[in-house]
Amino acid sequence: MTTLDSTVIDTPVGPLSVLTGPDGAVRAAGFTAEPAGLVPLMHPSLRGELRDRTELGLVTTAVRAYLDGDLTSIDPVPVAQHTDGIFLAHAWQVLRDVKPGEPVTYTGFAELAGRPAAVRAAAAACARNAAALFVPCHRVLRTDGTLGGYRWGLDVKKWLLGHEGRVTAS
Template sequence: MQSTNLDSVTIDTPTGPFTVVAGPHGAVRAAGFTPEPANLLSLIHPSLRGELRQRAELGPVTRAVADYLAGDLAAIDTVAVEQHSGGAFMSHAWEVLREVKPGEPVTYTGYAALAGRPAAIRAAAAACARNAAALFVPCHRVLRTDGTLGGYRWGLPVKQWLLGHERRG
């Protein structure tokens, strides 16, 4: 089996370093608020992993993040994402999550309903937890039923900053 090269870039943000790992055709395979691309490899499905190469920028992906940070909250919407879940619901739930608008967070219950399975609240939460492409698949836009933040792989201060940035947008 031939090894795939994955390109990575780390971008400074107001809430700390944000690293993106993209496949050979530029689709985001993982992203998160960490300075270390290697920290993201375990989030990528084994079939999509490869050798990491650090880059100064990733063209449209880097521009989309910069535009998002500058206030164009829709800039990240068109960036291609490539994740593999092993299940139809999870893949569908990630697609649905990309449709949740900035500044309009939903609850886990609301997210499950948007994904077409209103009773599948735990499955919706699992889709958020297993999402490798933070920001591009905006799991930070999902809140607990009581409106509190809930969990976030990259920490609640980051989630709070992202939601505040999107409210101000």
């Protein structure tokens, strides 16, 4: 069985748990103190036994730099997500190209992903994203500019957007 390294990083909005595979790629991340709670969010082919680490090298360094204001430091961190659908994988990659401080609407995200009529599929890509922060689904808003949903809570989403220079209506 695969071993996944896990760590919990303190942030201003609470703990951020991160799981990485043997290659160092982020397989899951979320604003929780319980790394094991992230495992069910991952595709079964990416799951494994957790091994606690105090830090995860490049990943921990990138998160700390992001929290210190280098908002693009998380961009080069490799992410490994898997899905049985082609659109989701593409949509997750498109999300990684949404710049900090420049959130898009679900409609805009669907357009960026090449399927302007697939607004619900774009929303599903956000909902099924297991690598929060690194695949920045927090940068997707409702058409009216309000926050919409976020697995880790609207207070976290609002903080992330504010940290990135964009405060929105709740």
